[in-house]
Amino acid sequence: MNPSPHAGAERGSGNRPALSRCIRVGAAEFAADYWGKGPLLSTADTLEHDFSDLFSSEAVDELVSERGLRTPFMRMAVEGSVLSKDRFTSAGGFGAEISDQVSSEKVLAEFAGGATIVLQGLHRTWSPIIDFTTRLVADIGHPVQVNAYITPASSRGFDPHYDVHDVFVLQIAGEKRWRIHAPVHPDPLSDQPWSQHKAAVAAEAQNTPVIDEVLRPGDALYLPRGWIHSAEALGDTSVHLTIGMSAFTRADLVRRVLDRTRDDASLRSSLPLGLDLADPDALAGVLAETLADLVAAIQNDPPGVEAVGASLARRFTEVTRPEPVRPLATVAGLATLDGTSVVRWRLGLAGDLRLNGEKVLLTVGGRSLALPASCEPALAHLLSGASTSLSALPGLDVDDAVVVCRRLIRESVLVLER
Incomplete structure (x- = not known):
C-alpha cells in the first residue's frame, strides 16, 4: 500500500x-x-x-514584546513600501547578542x-x-x-x-x-x-x-x-x-514526467556544432526533431502513476513540516506505556508500507523501518490516522503492541495521546 x-x-x-x-x-x-x-x-x-x-x-502584543522575534519573522510596511529592518529592530542585549x-x-x-x-x-x-x-x-x-x-x-x-x-x-x-x-x-x-x-x-x-x-x-x-x-x-x-x-500544479506533474526523459540517449545528445540560436530557421528543425524524440521517449517508457506520485510526494515532504513532537512529554509517556495507552499516526508524515518476505518495510520521512510481517495489519490501521489504544491494534497482543509502538513513538512516527 x-x-x-x-x-x-x-x-x-x-x-x-x-x-x-x-x-x-x-x-x-x-x-x-x-x-x-x-x-x-x-x-x-x-x-x-x-x-x-x-x-x-493580545497574541500580537505578546509576539512583538515577549517572544524575541527576529527578522524575517516580522516586517513592517507603509502604503505598500516595506520598511528597512533597522526601523523596527535593535540589538538583543545581554544574553541575546543579536542585531x-x-x-x-x-x-x-x-x-x-x-x-x-x-x-x-x-x-x-x-x-x-x-x-x-x-x-x-x-x-x-x-x-x-x-x-x-x-x-x-x-x-x-x-x-x-x-x-x-x-x-x-x-x-x-x-x-x-x-x-x-x-x-x-x-x-x-x-x-x-x-x-x-x-x-x-x-x-x-x-x-x-x-x-x-x-x-x-x-x-x-x-x-x-x-x-x-x-x-x-x-x-x-x-x-x-x-x-x-502553495498549490501543486499540472506543471509540476509535467516536470516530473520530463525528468524521466533525461535518461533517453537521443535527448542527451548535443545540439549541432555552430548552431545559431538566434536564427529561427536553423533552430526550428532542431526543435521539431527534439520534440518528436521527446514524445517518442515518453511513449516508449510511459511514466507510471506510482513513480510520478512518489516524486511529487517527496517534494511535498521536503516543503511541509509534520506535526511537532514534544520530547519531554513523550519520554515521560513511554515510561508508562501499556495496553490502555492511546496512539495515532503523526499528522503530515508520509508513510509507505510494503511486505517483503517475513518483514514489513515502513518508509517514513526518507527512513525505512523493518518490522515483523505480523505487524502489517496494525501498521495499516495506524496509517489510517485513527486514534487507537494499544490493546485494540489488530494482529498484535498487548506485549507486542507495546514493543512496536514504543519504537514508533521514539522514531517520531506515532504520537502518544494519553
Whole structure:
C-alpha cells in the first residue's frame, strides 16, 4: 500500500475539519466550484466557528514584546513600501547578542505613525496556528504558510496586487474593506509575480470590483492565486490572518514526467556544432526533431502513476513540516506505556508500507523501518490516522503492541495521546 503524505481518517472520510472552518459551503462543493476557480466570501453568521482560538490582538502584543522575534519573522510596511529592518529592530542585549531582534519600542513608534505590522511564519511560531496549519495541510494536500497583518485605523498596507498562491483571509479583529478584481494573469506560477504585470494590475484595479466588502471578526475570504486584491482598515486597528496555500500544479506533474526523459540517449545528445540560436530557421528543425524524440521517449517508457506520485510526494515532504513532537512529554509517556495507552499516526508524515518476505518495510520521512510481517495489519490501521489504544491494534497482543509502538513513538512516527 502507498498512502498519501497526508493520510488520515478525517480526510479519507471526506470530513475536512480545518478546511471547513474557513468556508460556508461543504468541502466537496468548495473543491468542485471554488478551488482554483473563483473567490468565496464566508461571513461569521454562515460559519460554525470564529477564529478567536487561533489568534488575537493580545497574541500580537505578546509576539512583538515577549517572544524575541527576529527578522524575517516580522516586517513592517507603509502604503505598500516595506520598511528597512533597522526601523523596527535593535540589538538583543545581554544574553541575546543579536542585531535584528524586534524592538517593541520601535514597533510602537512606527505602528502609531501608520505602519502595518506583518508577522510572518506563524505556522512556526504560534502554537494554535501550528496545530491548525498541520491539520489544514492534511485536509487540502498542499503546503501552507500563515502570516498576520496588523493595520492601523484607516491605513492601507499594500497596493493592489495578486499572490502566486491561493489564500484564505481570516478576520480576527477590527474591520477591513477588501476590493477584489479578476485576474490579468490567471493561475500564476511561483516565478510569475504580479510585478511582471504591474501596469495591467493597476489598470484592472480601476474597474468595478468583483467583490467589495468589509470583513468583520469571524469572516473569511478565499482567493485563488492571481486574483487582484487590496485592503484598507476601517475604524479601529485591523488584525487578519492570511493563510497561503502553495498549490501543486499540472506543471509540476509535467516536470516530473520530463525528468524521466533525461535518461533517453537521443535527448542527451548535443545540439549541432555552430548552431545559431538566434536564427529561427536553423533552430526550428532542431526543435521539431527534439520534440518528436521527446514524445517518442515518453511513449516508449510511459511514466507510471506510482513513480510520478512518489516524486511529487517527496517534494511535498521536503516543503511541509509534520506535526511537532514534544520530547519531554513523550519520554515521560513511554515510561508508562501499556495496553490502555492511546496512539495515532503523526499528522503530515508520509508513510509507505510494503511486505517483503517475513518483514514489513515502513518508509517514513526518507527512513525505512523493518518490522515483523505480523505487524502489517496494525501498521495499516495506524496509517489510517485513527486514534487507537494499544490493546485494540489488530494482529498484535498487548506485549507486542507495546514493543512496536514504543519504537514508533521514539522514531517520531506515532504520537502518544494519553
